[in-house]
Each structure stands twice: as C-alpha cells, then as structure tokens.
Amino acid sequence: MSIRFDGQVAIVTGGGNGLGREHCLQLAERGAKVVVNDLGGSVDGSGGSVSAAEAVAEEIRAMGGEAIANGADITNFDQVKQMVDETMSKWGRVDILINNAGILRDRSFTKMEIDDFKKVIDVHLFGTFNCTKAVWDIMKEQGYGRIVMTSSSSGLFGNFGQSNYGAAKSAMVGFMNVLHHEGQKYDIRINCLSPTAATRMLEGLIPEKVAELMAPKLVSPGVLYLVSKDAPSKTILGAGAGSFSVIRVLETEGAFLGGEQATVDDVAANWAAISNPEGQAEVDAAFKQTDKFVALAADALGVDLK
Numbered sequence: 001m002s003i004r005f006d007g008q009v010a011i012v013t014g015g016g017n018g019l020g021r022e023h024c025l026q027l028a029e030r031g032a033k034v035v036v037n038d039l040g041g042s043v044d045g046s047g048g049s050v051s052a053a054e055a056v057a058e059e060i061r062a063m064g065g066e067a068i069a070n071g072a073d074i075t076n077f078d079q080v081k082q083m084v085d086e087t088m089s090k091w092g093r094v095d096i097l098i099n100n101a102g103i104l105r106d107r108s109f110t111k112m113e114i115d116d117f118k119k120v121i122d123v124h125l126f127g128t129f130n131c132t133k134a135v136w137d138i139m140k141e142q143g144y145g146r147i148v149m150t151s152s153s154s155g156l157f158g159n160f161g162q163s164n165y166g167a168a169k170s171a172m173v174g175f176m177n178v179l180h181h182e183g184q185k186y187d188i189r190i191n192c193l194s195p196t197a198a199t200r201m202l203e204g205l206i207p208e209k210v211a212e213l214m215a216p217k218l219v220s221p222g223v224l225y226l227v228s229k230d231a232p233s234k235t236i237l238g239a240g241a242g243s244f245s246v247i248r249v250l251e252t253e254g255a256f257l258g259g260e261q262a263t264v265d266d267v268a269a270n271w272a273a274i275s276n277p278e279g280q281a282e283v284d285a286a287f288k289q290t291d292k293f294v295a296l297a298a299d300a301l302g303v304d305l306k
Helices: 018-029 051-062 077-091 114-142 163-186 208-213 220-226 264-269 286-301
Strands: 009-013 033-037 067-070 096-099 145-150 188-195 236-240 243-247
Touching (some): 009 018, 018 033, 018 096, 033 051, 067 077, 114 145, 114 163, 114 188, 145 220, 188 220, 220 236
Parallel strands (some): 009 033, 033 067
C-alpha cells in the first residue's frame, strides 16, 4: 500500500534548501499541504530572505499541490506562534512538524567563541523547542501528530570542531525521549533523523564523486516514513546516500559492587564486568534503569522487594 498524506498539513523548517526542500517536495507529491518555513539566511545564520521558501512553495503549487511560504525566525517564539496560527487559520490542523532548520559555526573548542556556541544552540535546540511547543497542544487536541527532530552523527558520535553543533544535535535525542512518553496517549509520535547529504553545509568538504552519491532527495523517504501513520516512535534513523539504519543507545547489564562498601578501587577492579557488552540492551524509560540497579542490589543482598 502506497503511503499518502492526503488531507494532512505539514510544517517543515529550513524548507527552502537542501534536505528541507526535498522533504517539502516529497510530502507534497504524496498529498500533504505544506508550510515551507525558511528564514533564508546563510549557513552561519546571518541574513534572511523569504525568497527560498517562496521558490519551493511555488514548485509545489506548479505541480498541483498546496503550499505557503513562511519566513519566521524559529528562534523567536512569537514569530513561530504566528506561523502556526496562520496555518491553523488556513487549513485548520497541523499533522506533521519536521524540525530541519539549522546553522553551522565550526571552530575547535579552543577557538570557540561563546556567541558562536550560544547561537548554534539557540537555532537547533531552542528553535526546535519553539516549533514543537507551538504545535504540541494542537496535536494533543487532534489526537494525532508526527514530529521529527534532526540530530546528527556529530552529536551522536562526535566530530572535530563541532562542540556547539554536536551538543545541540545530541540534545535532540533527549528531547525526543521525553516527548515520546508525554505524547503516547495522544498518538503523537516523535523520532530523530540523523542525516548525511551533500547540502551547502558540506560544500567544499567532500569530493564531487562522493557528493553525487549523497543527494538530499535520497534521505527524504526515511523522513516521510517517520511522519507516516504507521511510523515508529522514539527512533533514531540514520540516512544517507540511499541507505538507512537505526541507531540505538545501549546499556550494559552492569555489576553490583557491594553497596556502601564499594570504593573507587572496586570500580577499577571490576571494570571488565561493568563494561561487558554481553546482555546489553536498550532502556526504554529512565526508571527502568533505576529498577535494574535496585534489582541487582536486592538480589545480591537478599532483600525481598515484594
């Protein structure tokens, strides 16, 4: 069965270029009404123009779809709220939010200026918060919503010169994890995308032959699945060059070291057992980790928890 989005309304931030543009076009091709949001700034976040968003909206209208362009600055909650209000006034609902907008201000940590760190956090983390906050209650009232955060391998695995970007992108995972639990009863599903694509953020950094394999349009099918009716939730999807993967955070089974008697020397002596990957697993909620540690202690000390 072909996945469709007929009758659904999607907001895509950073929709004027690169990955965001492809997300918009592919959603529209499958029937979604699309709000193309883009401040129109440069890669470092300076400047601004609605022309990029309007060009993508016009592409959608030219192929028979419905779209509006919007130049709201996602770091400004009032502007984001106005964008969502206009969307509701025009179409009466918001089904999908794809938090895609972002900037880069790369520097080694020694040379990292405070303003550059704050600006990247502001756009990626607070921008994602602002957009998600503005649609959250609408989705709760509808009893339906699909939200994608955009993470990155730089945050999940690390990359030289990107302490600001990596911190912001790893924050997307924590944000997703919490909202997954809060949105479950309202059928709001939250996922993270970790993409790699030849966008202007990678311009000049990768060989031409590699760039040809990394077209942004090859990532968007994964995003569309994450915002579809039967999407998973609390999933990190890796995507690039036509391949897709699921990225997981795992915890080892751990070892009980004696409670109050445990010392740093015990941790050192038992490091092989503590870090043993055998039996490692995903933990689906914060208190599940607590429950596991308590169970290990109770079992070792002969405490009946019933």
